[in-house]
Amino acid sequence: QKEVEQDPGPLSVPEGAIVSLNCTYSNSAFQYFMWYRQYSRKGPELLMYTYSSGNKEDGRFTAQVDKSSKYISLFIRDSQPSDSATYLCAMQPSGYSTLTFGKGTMLLVSP
């Protein structure tokens, strides 16, 4: 079993839909949780960064962390075709620099 599990998709939704993306993990040492967006043939760009459990909102994006269930989510409201990309969850133990990524979920938003 990999440390971070993420459904690769693809996930296809119509424009305007609410999208839910999820990751589960097994390492209880993870304290920092991130979501990166990666367009085709580009490097990952940071979308959301949260510490420990709780919610964080930024515009159309909401990140949730449930450490008791070892489950994190990213919600995208009013999805747009420009949101079509691969979404990678990443995690980091406290005091360690290196990131452990999920496989990424490919999202396709159709107009």
Place this chain on the structure above:
Amino acid sequence: GAGVSQTPSNKVTEKGKYVELRCDPISGHTALYWYRQSLGQGPEFLIYFQGTGAADDSGLPNDRFFAVRPEGSVSTLKIQRTERGDSAVYLCASSAGQLDTQYFGPGTRLTVL
């Protein structure tokens, strides 16, 4: 300022050859990371530099892989005796400090024939 840049953007080589991949981090960033992303997978950690020294090289798959950062800025990832299994996108990231946000470059797509 400018983001992380990587050169070349694409590299095609033959099995057994030696390759060098270059990373220019964001100016002033002391931490630099190399990751490898195979098709359909997330990035996997290779090596992390704090300044000029490799603080963690536990992700390097074997001794054919080596990286340097001699002046604490530009880094070069070196792969000897390339194998077809080395084909992947090699990503570089930098951060202001050890535990700060990592900013990624566009990657170098390496194809070993």
